[in-house]
Amino acid sequence: MQNTFNxxxxxxxxxxxxxxxxxxxxxxxxxxxxxxxxKYSTLNxxxxxxISGRGRICRALPMICGIDLAGVVESSSDxxxxxxxxxxxxxxxxxxxxxxxxxxxxxxxxxxPVRLPKGLTLKQSMAIGTxxxxxxxxxQALEDHGLKPADGPVLVTGAAGGVGSVAVSLLxxxxxxxxxxxxxxxxxxxxxxxxGAAKLIAREALARKAKPLEKESWAGVVDTVGSNTLVxxxxxxxxxxxxxxxxxxxGMDLPGSVAPFILRGVxxxxxxxxxxxxxxxEAAWHRLAETLDLDHLEAISNTIAMTALLEMGHKIxxxxxxxxxxxxxNR
Numbered sequence: 001m002q003n004t005f006n007x008x009x010x011x012x013x014x015x016x017x018x019x020x021x022x023x024x025x026x027x028x029x030x031x032x033x034x035x036x037x038x039k040y041s042t043l044n045x046x047x048x049x050x051i052s053g054r055g056r057i058c059r060a061l062p063m064i065c066g067i068d069l070a071g072v073v074e075s076s077s078d079x080x081x082x083x084x085x086x087x088x089x090x091x092x093x094x095x096x097x098x099x100x101x102x103x104x105x106x107x108x109x110x111x112x113p114v115r116l117p118k119g120l121t122l123k124q125s126m127a128i129g130t131x132x133x134x135x136x137x138x139x140q141a142l143e144d145h146g147l148k149p150a151d152g153p154v155l156v157t158g159a160a161g162g163v164g165s166v167a168v169s170l171l172x173x174x175x176x177x178x179x180x181x182x183x184x185x186x187x188x189x190x191x192x193x194x195x196g197a198a199k200l201i202a203r204e205a206l207a208r209k210a211k212p213l214e215k216e217s218w219a220g221v222v223d224t225v226g227s228n229t230l231v232x233x234x235x236x237x238x239x240x241x242x243x244x245x246x247x248x249x250x251g252m253d254l255p256g257s258v259a260p261f262i263l264r265g266v267x268x269x270x271x272x273x274x275x276x277x278x279x280x281x282e283a284a285w286h287r288l289a290e291t292l293d294l295d296h297l298e299a300i301s302n303t304i305a306m307t308a309l310l311e312m313g314h315k316i317x318x319x320x321x322x323x324x325x326x327x328x329x330n331r
Contacts, residue, residue, distance in 0.1 A: 006329075007103035008309055010050065011062040019051055019065065021307060030099055032107040033078045036087065038071040039122045041101035042129030043304070043312055043325035044162060045249060050095055051313025059096050065309075066327070067094045068129045069101030070122040078110035086122055087113035088285065090130045091274035102306060104329050114281050117289035126326045127301035128288055131162030134273040136284040138163075138222045138244035139170050141269045145220075145242035149175035152219035152238060153198070157181045157206065157229050160188040160322045163246060165195060167222045169296040172196020179218065181206055181229075188322060195296055206232040207250065212257035213264070225249050231256030237266045246271035300324050305331035 009022040026035075049055025050065050058065065073085040081087070089112050094100035099107075116125055142154070154171050158164040159180035171178045172195060180192045183203035192200060207225070210232035217236040223229065224247035234243055237260060245268060260266040276284075300323030304312060315321050 002104070005104035006306065008051070008065045008306060009062050010058045010065055017053055017058070017061065019053065019310065024103070026105065029105065029107040033110045034076045034081050034108050034113065035074040036069065036071040036106050036108060036113075037074045038069045038101055038104055038106055038329050040070045040126035041066045041306075041327040041329055042068040042126045042131070043309065043316055043321075043327055044068070044130050045247075045316055047095065048313040048316035051309055052317050054317055057096055063095065064099035064101075064103045064106070065095045066100035066102035067091060067096075068126060069094070069106060070116070070125045071106075072122075073113075074105070076110070080110055081113065085113075086116040088116055088122075088125045089113050090133050090281070091276070093274065102309065102327065102329060111278065114278075114285050117286050119289040123303070123326060124294065124297060127297050127324050128166065128292065129162070129324060129326075130273055131324060132166040132288060132292070132297075133281070133284055134246050134271060135163045135166035135170055135222070136288050137271050137273055137276065137280070138167060138246055139174070140280075140284060140287070141244040141271060142220045142222070142242055145267055145269070147220045147242055149177070153177040153179050153217070154220040154222065155179045155181060155201070155218040155233055156197075156222045156224075157233060158224035158247060158249060159192055159197065160184055161224060161249075162324050163224045164222070165192075165300045165323045166292070167224075168192060168195045168197050169293055169300070170291060171222070172198075173291060173293055183319065184322075191322065194299065203229070208232060210235045210256065212259035216264070220244075223247065227251030227253050228255060230254065234260040234266060234268065237264065240265045240267075242267045242269060244269045244271050246273065297324075301326055303328055307331070
């Protein structure tokens with residue numbers, strides 16, 4: 001085991017938050033029972049906000065950033081985990097109230113890890129990451145509502161992003177007709193169709209002030225954007241359809257009407273990936289291992305060194321990254 005290791009740390013200096021690569025020791029980690037040798041993390045939109053300083057994600061400083069991690073248990077005082085166990089952790093306040101995954105080592109609570117499902121490597125698990133895990137939670141929410149491919153098309157907003165691209169792949173693989181909305185029609189059409197999208201919709205068609213009710217178009221929706229886009233999607237959801245809302249890149253407001261809920265019986269299902277129950281997490285991860293097209297996963301992901309995060313954090317917030325970014329914390 002290394003005496004020192006590298007991490008991306010947010011710190012306060014002269015009233016400002018500074019983020020940078022720092023050398024730490026095990027004594028800098030929290031006093032928790034499971035020590036993990038981290039192999040990979042990811043770059044999510046929330047990570048980008050934290051790294052770029054364009055969103056208040058870290059609620060206490062200093063804080064190791066990164067809301068995901070995948071690695072190997074180094075040691076554990078809890079009998080549920082043994083050295084050599086391969087694990088994945090998403091959410092639970094990592095990078096917000098608890099030190100996160102942009103570190104070569106991390107100590108975590110024993111209740112948090114999920115065993116790496118058979119059929120996935122640690123690297124693949126972080127190509128999925130919180131974004132893909134959230135996409136599966138959305139798909140499960142649609143299915144819990146009773147939605148079936150025969151019921152009609154499903155809309156995915158922010159379809160070229162991390163959650164959206166995995167949702168397109170999952171839904172198309174399950175037999176749904178997927179309509180993918182993106183603000184990058186010209187550059188992403190071939191990419192989204194390769195994932196199974198049957199139709200593309202320009203972002204501007206939804207990111208607007210909508211009427212309380214509009215033409216019924218979709219049996220279900222996975223919305224990663226929020227605000228006006230979510231309102232327009234709700235207004236166009238078919239009678240007794242379901243909308244899974246998991247993102248707020250477009251804003252936290254909901255400037256719409258209750259008409260879709262009362263006059264069409266539409267269900268709005270919120271998706272909380274951060275504090276989802278352990279059984280729900282395990283079910284989502286095992287379903288991902290069983291159903292996700294790994295060729296699609298390879299196509300939508302690329303790997304960067306941890307040292308490249310400071311630049312890439314700005315790019316994901318600016319919408320310049322498609323698909324998934326795996327972070328090799330040992331590079």
